[in-house]
Amino acid sequence: MRILGIETTCDETAASVVSSGFDGRGEILSNEVLSQIAEHARYGGVVPEIAARAHVEVTDRLIARALKNANCTVKELDGIAVAAGPGLIGGVLVGLTTAKAISLVTRKPLMAVNHLEAHALTARLTDGIGFPYLLLLVSGGHTQLVAVRGVGDYVRIGTTIDDAIGEAFDKVAKLLGLPYPGGPHVEIEAQKGNPERFNLPRPLMGRPEPNFSLSGLKTALRLEAEKIAPLTQSDVADLCASFQAAVVDMVIDRTRVGLRAFREIAGDPKAIVVAGGVAANQAMREALQRMAVETGLRMVAPPLALCGDNGAMIAWAGLERLRLGLVDDISAPARARWPLDSTRDEAGAKA
Ligand code: ATP
Ligand code: MG
Ligand code: FE
Secondary structure, eight states, X not given: OEEEEEEOSSSEEEEEEEEEOSTTOEEEEEEEEEEOHHHHHTTTSOOHHHHHHHHHHHHHHHHHHHHHHTXXXXXXXXXXXXXXXXXXXXXXXXXXXXXXXXXXXXXXXXXXXXXXXXXXXXXXXXXXXXXXXXXXXXXXXXXXXXXXXXXXXXXXXXXXXXXXHHHHHHHXXXXXXXXXXXXXXXXXXXXXXXXXXXXXXXXXTTOSSOOBOOHHHHHHHHHHHHHHOSOOHHHHHHHHHHHHHHHHHHHHHHHHHHHHHHHHHHOSOSOEEEESGGGGOHHHHHHHHHHHHHHTOOEEOOOXXXXXXXXXXXXXXXXXXXXXXXXXXXXXXXXXXXXXXXXXXXXXXXX
């Protein structure tokens, strides 16, 4: 089975062809990603209008390249998957309209995939992980603990009550004068700094509900920075290191609590899975790995190229859905908001 995946929900235009591989995994035949970082950098964030226009300009070309590199023609595809949300609506419409057009012309099934579901299922593409597993979804727009019980069966265990972790990384970077997008730059600075210099709060740590909070931490960091301004390079490194350490401590504590909640509703997890752009963070990966070893569980983190937005995860989610007969028609809407746990009922209703 070969599926084309198209991703245009934010600031990456991506197209990929994935086939069903062995041991329940997928095989990535091509994976083209074009980041718009340069276009948005001078505004310090993603500008929706610019993003949508940039997607229009490159989506066709990227799809052609993904097919060519996969050595595959449109006719040889078994289906077309596209991220239909959540995301910036202008961009989502570009990908969705393109996918619908290809599906109509070729009469191949269309899968309108939830972008978060695609992040959630990436561990199955790369490692063939069985259900159920505990998902820590940490990205630019989301921070959630989710019980993944099956394709289309997601139960949210915890979430952030204010900012997403990726968003907090980006805001901290901006505050410290680091380039956009901030996550990777904060990590690089953190590697050079002293994580113990600033005693930043770990919000919600020790609380019985597995939720997250970032805004108090971010404010505490801003106050520390203001106290010692003007900042030297080593101040910036120490602030980043202290921030990252606080985030990692909080994530580990919250995930531990989430694990308990998981067991109550889904039994023993096959693995702890981390996904989304922030899953690229090495300190977080290592801390989760240590915690998993301690609890006797397997930890799965996607390779760095599959942490951020990509077409392969969309293609794979489409492949999983097609295998279950979960296809969409031409009326599939583009959605700015689309909570992951809401895909549950719809999949259930169709199954
Ligand atoms: P969502 O998936 O919630 O819709 P998104 O698609 O914009 O949001 P992703 O592309 O999955 O988010 O992730 C981007 C986020 O990941 C950005 O906030 C970025 O700063 C963050 N990020 C990327 N690399 C790192 C890193 N090494 N450390 C921390 N954060 C990182
Ligand atoms: Mg992005
Ligand atoms: Fe994403």
